[in-house]
Amino acid sequence: MPKVFNWQLGREMDYPYEQALPEKQIGMVFDTNKCIACQTCSMACKMTWTSGRGQEYMFWNNVESKPYGTYPTAWDVAILEKLGPQTWEDGVYTGKTIFEAADGLKEKMLGILPDDADWAHPNIGEDQIAGGSVAQGEHLNEPIHKFWYFYLPRICNHCSYPACLAACPRKAIYKRQEDGIVLIDQSRCRGYRECVKGCPYGKSMFRPNHETSEKCVACYPKVEKGLQTQCVEQCIGKIRGQGWISLGDKVREDHPIDYLVRVRKMAFPLYPQLGLSPNVYYIPPIHVPADYLEQMFGPGVKEAQEAYKNAPNDETLRGLLVLFGSSPEIMERFEVKNGVARGYNRENKMVAEVPITEPLTLREAKDIRLDVYRMDVT
Ligand code: SF4
Numbered sequence: 001m002p003k004v005f006n007w008q009l010g011r012e013m014d015y016p017y018e019q020a021l022p023e024k025q026i027g028m029v030f031d032t033n034k035c036i037a038c039q040t041c042s043m044a045c046k047m048t049w050t051s052g053r054g055q056e057y058m059f060w061n062n063v064e065s066k067p068y069g070t071y072p073t074a075w076d077v078a079i080l081e082k083l084g085p086q087t088w089e090d091g092v093y094t095g096k097t098i099f100e101a102a103d104g105l106k107e108k109m110l111g112i113l114p115d116d117a118d119w120a121h122p123n124i125g126e127d128q129i130a131g132g133s134v135a136q137g138e139h140l141n142e143p144i145h146k147f148w149y150f151y152l153p154r155i156c157n158h159c160s161y162p163a164c165l166a167a168c169p170r171k172a173i174y175k176r177q178e179d180g181i182v183l184i185d186q187s188r189c190r191g192y193r194e195c196v197k198g199c200p201y202g203k204s205m206f207r208p209n210h211e212t213s214e215k216c217v218a219c220y221p222k223v224e225k226g227l228q229t230q231c232v233e234q235c236i237g238k239i240r241g242q243g244w245i246s247l248g249d250k251v252r253e254d255h256p257i258d259y260l261v262r263v264r265k266m267a268f269p270l271y272p273q274l275g276l277s278p279n280v281y282y283i284p285p286i287h288v289p290a291d292y293l294e295q296m297f298g299p300g301v302k303e304a305q306e307a308y309k310n311a312p313n314d315e316t317l318r319g320l321l322v323l324f325g326s327s328p329e330i331m332e333r334f335e336v337k338n339g340v341a342r343g344y345n346r347e348n349k350m351v352a353e354v355p356i357t358e359p360l361t362l363r364e365a366k367d368i369r370l371d372v373y374r375m376d377v378t
């Protein structure tokens with residue numbers, strides 16, 4: 001197998017195709033500390049892309065409660081168990097990826113093919129806590145909780161080394177040069193479901209009435225116009241930022257995604273040890289034990305949790321986080337000055353201007369004009 005460089009692993013790895021990085025790579029950051037599992041993202045996606053016959057079970061965007069939530073059922077436990085020991089040394093992954101652990105003759109990568117029942121319970125494990133059962137009188141304690149769960153919103157990661165693409169015997173899956181979005185050519189697909197088995201994230205899905213596979217298309221018609229995807233734009237919790245991620249050595253400090261992922265190292269790929277170099281990045285939750293999060297996001301979680309907790313004293317970080325969800329346009333540059341965060345689109349036009357601290361207005365309790373007393377004076 002050819003060797004490619006996977007920056008998330010800190011080393012080269014085997015991949016069935018030669019390295020061919022796109023001109024630009026779509027990237028997103030999800031702040032798990034702010035997600036409330038309202039599922040608005042899931043519904044925005046479903047209404048846009050998967051409301052047809054044969055797509056009833058599909059959630060290209062889903063939100064699962066960790067540690068027990070999974071869609072399809074047990075997707076992560078199944079592939080991680082198959083993969084075996086996953087070890088890191090000084091930030092370099094020393095275990096095997098799903099490409100390296102495969103025998104190479106019968107299969108190009110380790111894979112799992114979920115069955116119908118696995119797709120039938122998108123909310124399994126919702127709000128189920130880890131840490132045992134809560135006895136009467138017990139309560140949550142700061143800063144790391146004994147009892148915990150958190151919400152993990154998931155879409156296709158538009159991976160740099162997609163397993164779905166590598167698995168397809170028809171070469172029906174391609175990664176676009178202009179933005180790194182991974183798509184399935186419906187006219188070439190014959191529904192062999194090799195991509196469904198190959199994607200360890202469970203993000204390629206079979207549509208029985210068309211006998212083809214389908215997956216998240218990253219709302220490419222919007223992205224081409226400089227607009228954010230439906231799940232990013234509609235997010236109630238404003239947890240999502242969308243833009244481009246630099247994959248080489250050159251990193252842009254003024255770019256929202258580069259800043260959080262590459263400069264501050266506060267947002268992490270999901271299960272980087274699988275070896276796909278996924279491009280959705282997560283700011284880890286600050287109340288969850290770091291050892292659990294490190295097997296999920298790789299090394300560096302503790303430092304990121306500390307940096308996030310320090311956000312009230314960190315104007316640039318706070319400013320960037322308040323820009324999330326403040327414009328329907330993709331922000332390609334940001335700046336934070338004098339207590340105000342500004343975001344700029346691809347034409348370098350300002351599309352968002354947000355004060356870091358919302359002004360507070362105190363009103364008189366008595367409203368003379370209406371002759372009433374206000375309950376809320378702020
Ligand atoms: S819309 Fe945003 S806050 Fe609501 S579930 Fe989705 S990611 Fe979480």
Ligand code: SF4
Nearest residue numbers: 156157159163164199
């Ligand atoms: S997450 Fe799965 S479906 Fe999406 S690009 Fe990666 S391998 Fe393919």
